[in-house]
Amino acid sequence: MLSLGSGGAKSSKPSFVSYVTPEEIKLEKDLPKKEKHPDLLPGEVVFCSANPILKYTQDDLSQRGIFGTLFCTNFRVTFLSDEPKQEETSKTFKNKLYGENDIPLMCVDHIYGVYDEKKKLITGSFVKNKYPSKMIIHCKDLRVFQFCLTFTKEEDTKKIFQGIAHHCLEEKSLKCVFAFSYAGTPSPEMQRKQETIMFDSPEDWTQEMKRTKAKCRLVTENENFELSQRLPKYFIIPTALEDLFSYQGKGLPIWCWSHHSGCALFKASFPLMTQEDGDFQKHLDTMINAVAHNYLYSVKTEDLSESLPTILDIQQSYNKFKQFFLIDNSTDFWMSDMKWFSSLESSGWLDIIRQCLQKAVEVVECIDKDNTNVLITEEEGTDLCCVISSLAQIMLDPYYRTLMGFQSLVQKEWVAGCHAFLDRCNHLHQKDKECHSPVFLLFLECVWQLVQQHSPAFQFSETYLTVLSDSVHVPIFSTFLFNSAHHRESVMKAESPLAQSGPLSCPTVWDWSVQFDSKAQNFFFNPLYSEKVKHEKTARKTHKPKHQRQLSLPSTAFKTPTKKGFFKDETDSLKKMLRVKRISRWMGSPDSPVAATREFYESWQQRPLDYHGLLLPCLDGPAVRVWMQRYLRWIPEVHILGGGSMAVMTKLMELLNQVQDLKRVLEQRDASQAAKFDHRPHLQNRLFSFGTSGRLSSSFPFAYSRNRSFKPIIPTGLMQSLMVTDNLASQEDEAS
């Protein structure tokens, strides 16, 4: 399982680490050592520490590592090397909150202890007596840390191990999350340019309705969560709907987005109907009816809990999937490489991604091709509904493919939309397993597939998505800490008097300056993003196509909606129709939905390319891929030194930056010749930091290949990989 020190294949070339043997370190220990302390964040408190701890280097099979001190604070587990600090000039992408040797407590996924060469999963109750010789920490951002505890005094070992296990694994209350102790000052920069729409005011919603030309009604009656605590503070419903105060908002169709044709996407929480509750059934019918009234009396409903995997399925699949990337050592890596594709398939993760995208395409087809209103439902209405509605909106509306648009979308559908982040991410380590599920990550995965397939259509980069997926586990941001708008508000209200210095300073994740400086934030932008063509160009053409283009959703290839559902007065038959549609699924055609959307995809594919129009993903087998950057970034075996897409991206950014810098220099010279602001140091600095970009590894900007010796990674155990059993293998090359 763990081959300690058995890695004969590795050269003994010195890399950066110190090779003091355990004996030597014991001698050194007696010397008076200066106390080292991590740089603490405002509000951060050290719980316990231990020294010396050996942190194994990841890129090696051997027992080599660095000695240092392990701390556990109320924010993170951190390892501080005894070595003088490495020069960090090459770090263009440094996270200000935590470094490569820091693990935010919320980011810890599992802790393993190694007892007599046996790896055991540590659970809260397991900690009692024995202490492992080695502690392995698997992180939610897929990093793997290995610490050797045998060099420390038993007492210290006990303290640190217990401390880490306690703070990372034990159930705790929300108040213990570091965000409530964090006393960071909100950056002035952020306040100045708050561009992400937070959807926490009626104006934001009105604005969004205006933008999409929606004709719906803003509901402000829930301002004090009197309607329902599971509903957003403000939301929008079909105009035809009058009765709000029944069934605690169950079944209430919440508006998501309107198509330029007038039809719209709604989502609702539909409790599973176990029995024929006539009244409730009638209530739901009213709701559906109201949606139908929104445009052309057409509606299609889809119960997502019926057609998509449950959140439990999602959780189980992801648990299997992530194991392929939490690699303890090189041997394990090459062993798992052999059955890579079938393991991947057996996890089912890619298939879940495909199903979600598929469903979103179905929704898009109904809206964009058939111009019908769509109501997606599920029990809670805040999990898969969020996934599908956000994906559909990204496909339909180019605004959500910009960085600010995307952030606003997450605010609208997820944060204001009451996705239960706290429960789903299991930030508090609750033992109740039913409610955890990486639903938000699943959404990001789906978005990554779109980004991967249509990169020029997105203003943000995959690095942005990766960072966002990591940020979920940084216990500072209010964005991911609550279960609903009501939850957020009540907690914030309750907490703020405690923090005596005024209101709780809990930044949102969109304040990227909390984590990254502006230079690093450049990595969030896709240098190949094709900006929207200026209107001057199209203006020369005839007016009609111009108008259509502005709508950004060219439906030219399709005929206008068939008016067959147009029967104003026949409410009875309407109801029947609706009922039928609900029961027999919404794809009226005898073909499976898959076949139908396939046709839809094909006809879209034949249209001229428009990155600012409708965007559909290809869902055939080879097209759905593993998010390499997120999953492979910490595994040294798969780092491509000098390669990877980042090599190109960095190169492009370099050129774009250069143009911008030069422009700025010129502008400033124009503006004030007298000021004589010297730009040279800045320019040279930047060039220096990018200068080596030709040799960055594919894991850039995340892991830094410290092994500068530039050796290829030769796989081990190749022969076992190919068991060609047929007799062809033994034939001679020459058949003569």
Add this chain to the structure above:
Amino acid sequence: MEESGSVDSVESLSSSTTTRSDRSSVAKVSDTELRSKGMAFEKVYKDPSKGELPLLAEELVQDAAKDVTYICPFIGPARGSLTVTNYRLFFRCTDREPVFGLDLPLGVLSRVEKIGAATSRGDASYVLVCKDMRNLRFVHKEPEDSLKKSVFEVLMKFAFPVSNNMSLFAFEYKQVFPENGWRVYDPLAEYKRQGLPNESWRISKVNDHYELCDSYPATLVVPVTITDEELRRVSSFRAKGRIPVLSWIHPESQAAVVRSSQPMVGQNGRRCKEDEKLLQAIMDANAQSHKLFIFDARPSVNAAANKMKGGGYESEDAYQNAELVFLDIHNIHVMRESLRKLKEVVYPNIEESHWLSNLESTHWLEHIKLILAGALRIADKVESGKTSVVVHCSDGWDRTAQLTSLALIMLDSHYRTIRGFQILLEKEWLSFGHRFQQRVGHGDKNHTDADRSPIFLQFIDCVWQMTRQFPAAFEFNENFLITILDHLYSCLFGTFLCNSEQQRLKEEVPKRTVSVWSFVNSQLEEFVNPLYVHYPSHVLFPTVGIRHLQLWVSYYIRWNPRMRPQEPVHQRYKELLAKRAELQKRVEELQREAANRTASTSSERAGSPTRSITPVQTFV
């Protein structure tokens, strides 16, 4: 109404370009598409059904049939007319909007299978099994037997000219291009680029008339300390006379990549002191290392089994200081079978739910991994270990060619340029006698021939994998690789004909045919990677973990319209190239402007901002 839908809309299913024409500008796109295939059409054949066929100068229509149904696995049956020339098959669909066509060189056909007679209506139906991962099925509805028969026979005749004692179309094709591709590779110039001959290595003329080894090139580089006479003795000890000769030498460390065939050790452990001396001399030529690595591409079991047939591998007793490493790459038959399975998995339809496990069951990517891993180990020994290496398999013309050429691409950035890659192919594959005729079976109807194997395709796939991992390191784009593979089968150009340099000279191939490089180098803009950055000294070590290997979708699954990008890739490339040029221009302008202003405002600062910028110019 027919006018616009004529030849212009030869659609996506045509052979060498992978792109689907943009409907809004059908005429323009497909025009360039056709031209990009190197066919400056000199005449136009008027099809009976009003369509027009662009023909090459030497191309003659042999037969045509109306009312043929092409059973397309993706869009269903399509009716139209079929035309067969001495170079290609052309199908034009008439009952579909938009009109589309099939245009494939007959050279791509592996076999033609009749399945027609069974149907009750007396339709004749046949399947064209192609070498480029597709099958095409046609049904003839013609009532008269004569016509359908003739088309079928004409097809059999011109698709397999070699079996019918006719010459390949390449020998008829006389297109003149601005550049003569046969001059791309000059062995002496290439060795000179590497700094050869030098004090340790000489150029030998011992194989000038292909007497020493008929599958080797005329020009060989060998250690100075070995005489031609000794080389002759070595040749009798190496399979097919393929002695160890130099392929490449490291410009700094002088570590060499040497290739050969297996030694004829046999069961009795024969030895050859000249061979031992030669390997010692190879080692001595590199002062940096006192070791020599011999990479045997085969699995050790197979290498041992070869002893039964007189072959084998170097024993460490006989070759002191040499270390033998087996690279576990399987033989041509395993590879052929693997590709056959792959075709089953990807064509025509992909089974979504089991896609990954199906892909795994073909082992195709695992073979790619092993080949890349082998090349990586070779490159590592040469670059990091500063040690010379000898690479061989059994005959040294399949796996050896794959390994040396891939290692050379990793080691030498020159081979990552468009022209450098052409030189590499000319050198490692063509001059060193990869048996293209046998492996591809040009114009030969014997499709079950056990000598056929996708060795070269596999190599191109490996190169593609590297271009994926190092998107900025190669001057050429994907289109370049696909074009090479298309013309590997098309028989339009002479480059990939015959089995060896000697045969090509005997057949006067360079005189009588056009080189594919003439065509390629006359329109380089089609093949340039817009993201290319030239770093002269960079060695590339790809990652061979299967997690980083991908199936080459745009080659193997290119016939599936769903797997195509919405926008033709080469269009995107061109846009990027333009964008790059624009940006570059902008940078230069701004720099100039900055410099001017600096000069005009404060003379003591003149030039400094400009100087601080210059490093980025490596981008160009």
